[in-house]
Amino acid sequence: MLKKIFPNKILSLSNKVLANLIILMSFIIFVGLIYSLFISPADYTQGDSVRIMYVHVPSSFIALGIFAVIGTCSILNLIFKIKFLPLIAKSLAPIGIIFTFISIFTGSLWGKPTWGVWWAWDARLTSMFILFIFYSAYILVWKFNKDFNQANKISSIIAIIGLFNLPVIKYSVDWWNTLHQPSSITFTSAPSIHYTMLIPLTIMFLGLVFYALIIFLMRYKIEVMKLKLNKKKINK
Amino acid sequence: MLSKKVKLRIVILALSFLLAISIIILVLQSLEKNLVYFFSPTEIYNRSDITLNKKIRVGGMVKKDSTKKEKNNTTFIITDFKNEIIVSYDGSTPNLFSEGKGVVAEGKLKDKKFFVADKILAKHDENYMPPEVNDILKKSE
Numbered sequence: 206m207l208k209k210i211f212p213n214k215i216l217s218l219s220n221k222v223l224a225n226l227i228i229l230m231s232f233i234i235f236v237g238l239i240y241s242l243f244i245s246p247a248d249y250t251q252g253d254s255v256r257i258m259y260v261h262v263p264s265s266f267i268a269l270g271i272f273a274v275i276g277t278c279s280i281l282n283l284i285f286k287i288k289f290l291p292l293i294a295k296s297l298a299p300i301g302i303i304f305t306f307i308s309i310f311t312g313s314l315w316g317k318p319t320w321g322v323w324w325a326w327d328a329r330l331t332s333m334f335i336l337f338i339f340y341s342a343y344i345l346v347w348k349f350n351k352d353f354n355q356a357n358k359i360s361s362i363i364a365i366i367g368l369f370n371l372p373v374i375k376y377s378v379d380w381w382n383t384l385h386q387p388s389s390i391t392f393t394s395a396p397s398i399h400y401t402m403l404i405p406l407t408i409m410f411l412g413l414v415f416y417a418l419i420i421f422l423m424r425y426k427i428e429v430m431k432l433k434l435n436k437k438k439i440n441k
Numbered sequence: 442m443l444s445k446k447v448k449l450r451i452v453i454l455a456l457s458f459l460l461a462i463s464i465i466i467l468v469l470q471s472l473e474k475n476l477v478y479f480f481s482p483t484e485i486y487n488r489s490d491i492t493l494n495k496k497i498r499v500g501g502m503v504k505k506d507s508t509k510k511e512k513n514n515t516t517f518i519i520t521d522f523k524n525e526i527i528v529s530y531d532g533s534t535p536n537l538f539s540e541g542k543g544v545v546a547e548g549k550l551k552d553k554k555f556f557v558a559d560k561i562l563a564k565h566d567e568n569y570m571p572p573e574v575n576d577i578l579k580k581s582e
Contacts, residue, residue: 246571250537255569284450320562321535327478369465382477382500384545389567399570 215426226419234412240405248402254318255402261311263410264304265333267417269371271301272336275343276368279361291357292432294364295347296424300417302340309333320384328377329385332370339367353435479545482524486553493550499526500545500564508540519544519556530558537563 241259248255275294282290313323324330343363350356378387389397396403479500485491499519507518516529528546538544543564548557
């Protein structure tokens with residue numbers, strides 16, 4: 206599967222493989238939604254409004270994870286100048302911004318019944334908003350720059366600067382007093398989510414990662430095709 | 442293994458990173474007052490840069506048995522288990538407001554021990570569990 210990341214292999218990604226991936230992803234999300242909405246229990250403080258977590262939390266993880274990949278591709282590209290790296294990053298960015306939006310939107314829907322407000326300018330929410338801005342800037346640079354190399358350079362710098370925002374987002378709830386609660390899932394301690402809720406959360410995370418992957422593969426294939434077409438045009 | 446050009450790029454990038462991190466840490470430290478969403482009762486008590494009658498937020502736990510509900514007014518105590526502050530609010534508290542749980546009050550400080558709130562936000566913790574599990578945990582306390 207990883208071999209398909211390299212340009213000459215991605216073009217051989219058939220519609221049949223994609224269709225199978227879509228069926229698998231749909232099944233996982235279907236199971237995840239049944240579990241999240243019906244089988245899993247209500248929360249002891251939040252009641253049924255906790256079920257927004259099953260979309261909000263995976264979306265947040267994916268939004269951050271994708272930007273980390275974009276940032277890493279940008280660093281590696283600046284150092285080693287490998288041609289397909291900016292294509293990977295460019296293909297991922299629109300997916301990342303959608304998940305950032307889903308995170309903020311579902312978070313807002315969750316905040317009103319639990320906190321009492323749709324939005325608060327605390328460190329976690331503000332840094333997520335900043336992530337949205339970085340994604341927007343990154344995408345717009347590619348959109349409005351006709352020169353590939355210039356777009357690549359500017360967008361890479363935006364992505365690398367944006368990388369510094371990621372630990373701020375993650376640790377904002379630990380470093381400062383925030384309205385948003387501390388992390389329930391950490392690297393260092395056991396999750397503070399009961400297993401009956403952790404299971405549907407994991408299933409939804411897996412399903413949404415699959416979704417992101419499928420969209421990425423489709424976009425990446427198109428980007429590689431565009432690049433090869435442009436090369437042909439220049440050589441003519 | 443790595444060409445000179447590549448090595449140079451890595452060095453420049455690493456130095457830029459170090460510079461960026463130091464700048465960010467310095468900026469964040471100086472902005473601290475604006476970055477915190479609320480002050481704890483201890484911070485209210487100790488800090489000299491918090492002015493009275495200016496809009497701020499206080500947060501902490503609602504002290505048990507401290508809630509008094511009158512006609513259109515609720516008073517309760519916010520504690521961080523080191524210091525506490527009395528909060529008065531004209532209105533009804535949000536659904537998740539309860540004693541022993543987190544709260545953020547937005548309003549004006551009348552003096553170091555008394556806060557008049559015009560907005561109450563419930564703050565919930567990072568624990569998620571079904572009610573039955575919570576009952577079991579409570580029984581074993």
